[in-house]
Amino acid sequence: MEAEAVMSNEVGQHEAQGAHSTHSTEIPPQEVFPVLLGTLGEHRELNFFHYHIVDLPVILYDKEYGFDIYSNIEKMKESGKYVLSTTHKIVKANKPEETPTLDLSVTSLVCFQWLAMIILLVAFFRAGRKYKKQPLKPPKGLQNVLEAIFVFIRDDVVLPNIPSRKAAYRLLPYFVSLFVFILLMNLFGLIPGGHTATGALGTTAGLALTALFVINGTAIRQIGLKNWLKHLLGGAPWYLFFIMVPIEIISLFTKPFALTVRLFANMTAGHVVLLSLVGLIFYLKTFVMAAVAVPFSVFMYALELLVAFLQAFIFTILTAVFTGLAIGEHSEHSHQIEH
């Protein structure tokens, strides 16, 4: 859980001051919330509580300087091209108000995303190999878990929402991987010391971008480019063309945008509430506050566990619903016969 990770970082710092008091970085009460909420899991190094594990590379692109890769943030400062501002942002050394054009750094969130990918690849390849070897043997252990998820996505998410059965089976792997990937990233944030990769706009925007391509790609493939363009008219008469076409084009992009913001905001909101509750103890500097904050945070933690599953499900089912809507009624009849 990020809250605990960040707080224990600070506790660690406070303890260190007590022991050594070499440099005074004590955080004044009014700075507690900005410090807590400012980073929210996006760090340039990998920490497990206050144990430093590894520095992460800083990759910057700028129109003026070109590509620069540094093995850690200290190397970047030594190079003299970029410095850290007071708000911990990377800015150019000669122009303090200008940030580099692109920051492609590997952050802790990216690491947790990779971790999720590796776990899923290993788990699914192992389960898949078992099915290939002995297709008729009943599933066991991990295979059982994955099969339960797979069947749930197939029967409750994809098949009822996508009218064409052929398209549904073609898209099934996408939806299953979407669900388990989001779920695993959400759950990582609830493990002490972990970070939620879906709590960053970049991650959710990337996922929604794939949804945009799947929704429209499937629609074009199923009903043809001509029908898809006709769909942009929204079935209105030709003289409403000037109103309908812009609205329909905007609605193409608002759907993935809503998916992006929904997942991001849901995952961030929980962390913000947790951090604020724990931060109150440090803000008020009393132990009495802990009696209130800790039970509330436990409750919020349980709620977040629910939200982690719910949001993964909602992202998947909404993508499926939008895909079904984009295909439209053209293959509705075959769907009804099949059911």
Place this chain on the structure above:
Amino acid sequence: MEQNLAKLGAYLAAGIGAGISVIGAGLGIGKLASSALESSARQPEASGDIRTTMIIAAALIEGVALFSCVIAMLLAIK
């Protein structure tokens, strides 16, 4: 002074805007849940379908509320 006034206005707008959007979303989801509950009490065999549809609709309502929260956040951060 002028900058402080602008900041005050932005914070005020963010707070009030977030509050109003929460009222709207709360009303919407409450109404949705009440009618979903009613219909699944009348027809328990359709409760699975009703639940799925309810979750989708709730997510859509929530999405609109989250948009306003993002706007409020942008106002407050600026």
